[in-house]
Amino acid sequence: MRQSDFSRPAPRPDDPRGWAVVVAAMVGVALGLSPIPFYTIGMLAPQLSAEFGWSFAALMASITVQSGVVMVASPLAGIAIDRFGARPVALVSLPLFGLSFMSLALSNGSLTLYYAQWVIMAVLGVGTLSATWTRVVTQWFDKWRGMALGLASCGTGITGFIxxxxxxxxxxxxxxxxxxVVVGCLPIVVGVPVVALLFREMARGAAASDKPVEVAEEVVQSGLTLAETARDRRLWIMAGAFLFIAFALTAPTPNLENILKTRAFTLPQIGEITAAFGLSVIAGRLIGGWLLDRFWAPLIALVILAFPAIGCWLLTSLALSPLIATLAVISLGFGAGFEFDLLAYLISRFFGQRHYGAIYGCFYAVIAFAGGLGPVVFGYVFDRIGDYTIALRSGSACLVVGAVLLLAMGAYPKLSEK
Incomplete structure (x- = not known):
């Protein structure tokens, strides 16, 4: 039987070596398709608008274009992860994403070219999304799985802050x-070396002198097949729940500045208030992950998602002070930080590792659809009414509905191995 080239003993769940993998995943998340375009478009939009005369609506439509492509590409990326492994997919996708992001510097005033660049960026960068990183992190951890996922996912908060x-x-x-060009270089000059050095799948890097790699792979790939997952009612409960959750958590974020502007806050005040969002995302990831390790995940979801639900409602207050507005923004960030940790944790606990990448990719398509729709709906409501109250209160209700739906998931199942 084939033996490992490593002299160290085979890792088991919660092996200390897994924390190096978490660090690599954090860097990969931070320098991937999810945070970099989302956090830089607001900085680039005024420059592009001034140079080419494009409207802000046309510029922000790039996010919708990206979400549409991700809906189609993420399930395919998940299949590739299951087939070839997360590490090879990451090492190919990170540099291609960086190069495609840098191509935006070649914009010449053609919106068609601009949107095509976003399509290419989404296709080439889809391997840098959460499915790649969370698949490997969940392999390495059991008891500390929630905390490990929370730390890895902090990458988006770090990106938002820096x-x-x-x-x-x-x-x-x-x-x-x-x-x-400089921002596009980061996935290549920082992300690729870190991932190459530290990012290891347990099955591929695990074996001992007395145990073949094939045995290690059996251990980590327990769970349902795709056909079994498709027939499982819990899949559809989760899909419905995350439609509501993703819509309500994503919709207010790009509209925050305008929401506060309509409530007569000055630009300096808006800057101070919204600065709390990125740090609260990190808090949501860490605290949420710690709680997931100790309590039933749907119950924790009900508790944590109550915060952004209250935050949406607070933003509709008649007397919205800077303090209340800041608390509302912190609540929204806290919930937004928890979303992807919750998704990864639920998939690993209820459906297992066997086809984790494909299952996660399908759920990411659900989130991309709802997340791409949310900001547009909020903007449409504002254009028609001139106020966000109805939209925010609807978002609050969506969060409650989504959290309650997850309670129907039931107890964690005992997953069989291959």
Missing amino acids: IKPLCAHLIETHGWRTAV
Whole structure:
């Protein structure tokens, strides 16, 4: 039988070596398709609008274009992860994503070219989304799975905290085209080396002198087949729940500045209030992950999602003070930080590792659809009414409905191995 080339004993769930994998996953998440375009478009939009005369609506439509492509591409990426492994997919997708992001510096005033660049970026960068990183993290951890997922997912919060001031500095000193090139280099010069050195799938890096790799793979790939998952009622309960949850958590985020503007806050006040969002995302990931390790996940979801539900309602208060607005933004960020940790945790506990990538990819398509729809619906309501109250209160209701639906998932099943 084939033996491992490693001299160290085979890792088991919660092996300390898994924390190096978490660090690599955090870096991969931070420098991937999910956070970088989302957090930089707001900085680049005024520059592109000034140079090419594009409207802000046309510029923000790039996010919708990306979401549409991800809906189709993420299930295919999940299948590739299951077939070839998460590490090879990451090492191919990270540099291609970086290069495609840098191509935005070649924009020449054609919206058609601009949207095509976003399509290519989404296709090539889909391997940097959460399915790639969470699949491996969930292999390495059982008792500490929630905390490990929370730490890995902190990458998006770190990006949100760092990338805007970096981008602003580069634009001010060297222009927006240079800023795009520098930011696009980060997945290549930082992400690829870290992932190459530290990111290891347990089955591929695990074996002992007395145990073949094939045995290690059997251990980590327990769970349902795709056909069994499709017939499982819990799949459809989760899909319905995350439609509501993703819609309500994503919709307010790009509209926050305008929501606060309609409530007569000044631009400096808006900047101070919204700065709390990125840090609260990190808090949501860490606290949520810690709780997932100790309590039944649907119950924790009900508790944590109550915070953004209250936050949406607070933003509709007649007397909205800076303190209340800040608490509302913190509540929204706290819930947004918990969303993807919850998804990864539920999939691993209820459906297992056997076809984790494909299952996660399908759920990411659900989130991409709802997340792409939410900001547009909120913007449409504002255009028609001139106020966000109805939209925010509807979002609050959606969060409650989604959280309650998850309670129907039942107890964690005992998953069989191959």
